[in-house]
Amino acid sequence: MSTHIGAEMGDIAPTVLMPGDPLRAKYIAETFLDDVVQYNAVRNALGFTGTYKGHRVSVQGTGMGIPSISIYTNELIKFFGVKHLMRVGSIGGFGETIKIRDILIASSASTDSAIIQNTFDHGVIYAPTADFSMLLKAYQSAQEANVEVKVGNIFSADRFYNDELDIQQLIDYGCLGTEMETAALYMLAAKYGVSALSINTVSDNLTTGEALSAQDRQSSFADMATVALETAIKCDED
Numbered sequence: 001m002s003t004h005i006g007a008e009m010g011d012i013a014p015t016v017l018m019p020g021d022p023l024r025a026k027y028i029a030e031t032f033l034d035d036v037v038q039y040n041a042v043r044n045a046l047g048f049t050g051t052y053k054g055h056r057v058s059v060q061g062t063g064m065g066i067p068s069i070s071i072y073t074n075e076l077i078k079f080f081g082v083k084h085l086m087r088v089g090s091i092g093g094f095g096e097t098i099k100i101r102d103i104l105i106a107s108s109a110s111t112d113s114a115i116i117q118n119t120f121d122h123g124v125i126y127a128p129t130a131d132f133s134m135l136l137k138a139y140q141s142a143q144e145a146n147v148e149v150k151v152g153n154i155f156s157a158d159r160f161y162n163d164e165l166d167i168q169q170l171i172d173y174g175c176l177g178t179e180m181e182t183a184a185l186y187m188l189a190a191k192y193g194v195s196a197l198s199i200n201t202v203s204d205n206l207t208t209g210e211a212l213s214a215q216d217r218q219s220s221f222a223d224m225a226t227v228a229l230e231t232a233i234k235c236d237e238d
């Protein structure tokens with residue numbers, strides 16, 4: 001039991017998929033896993049454990065933003081011994097080359113998060129980075145499943161609504177899109193010596209204004225779930 005996860009040690013698999021939306025956690029568990037057990041409903045941050053092709057895997061909703069995912073990341077690692085953490089998120093694409101439903105794997109995450117800045121001494125700008133071994137596994141899994149992915153830097157924003165953000169500058173410096181959690185996930189995984197990866201499906205484009213519905217963001221990201229679950233198998237076999 002931890003403050004925000006009502007499970008016992010052993011209820012949660014060593015590899016956990018982490019969507020922000022708890023109903024996306026339910027969708028992934030019900031659609032892709034067998035023998036599913038719901039282990040958490042505290043604050044409706046739904047968490048499930050099941051099997052995928054015989055491998056135990058969990059799916060935990062993390063809520064929105066760095067404060068919220070930091071709570072679940074800390075508790076999954078410290079109280080439940082989780083070793084591999086994989087965000088399966090939605091992301092707003094930058095620029096016209098990033099299309100709706102593109103899958104973006106974050107090799108790194110730039111951020112304006114005060115939480116990341118305050119973790120380090122003044123003047124230090126930490127660079128939250130994906131676990132290379134997990135990134136390679138995900139890239140190989142995508143190729144095997146014939147799913148196209150783009151790999152690169154994303155922006156983990158503290159604010160969803162941010163009129164002051166210079167999106168064009170981020171595009172000029174190679175940033176692919178914006179979401180709200182990855183920088184903290186990578187920083188905390190590094191702190192605790194576990195591995196983390198962030199895989200995201202483009203739900204909207206901040207340049208073109210195209211957008212998917214809330215229902216689609218909840219339950220239509222099958223390619224991303226497949227890549228993540230195949231990566232989970234490879235993590236299990238390490």
Ligand SMILES: O=P(O)(O)O[C@H]1O[C@H](CO)[C@@H](O)[C@H]1O
Pocket residue numbers: 019020021063064065088089090091160178179180181217
């Ligand atoms: O769809 P999820 O995984 O929640 O991710 C994105 O969607 C939320 C904002 O709508 C933020 O959490 C952002 O990171």
Ligand SMILES: O=c1cc[nH]c(=O)[nH]1
Pocket residue numbers: 090091092093160178179180203204206
């Ligand atoms: O944080 C997010 C997620 C999806 N789309 C956005 O514009 N921002």
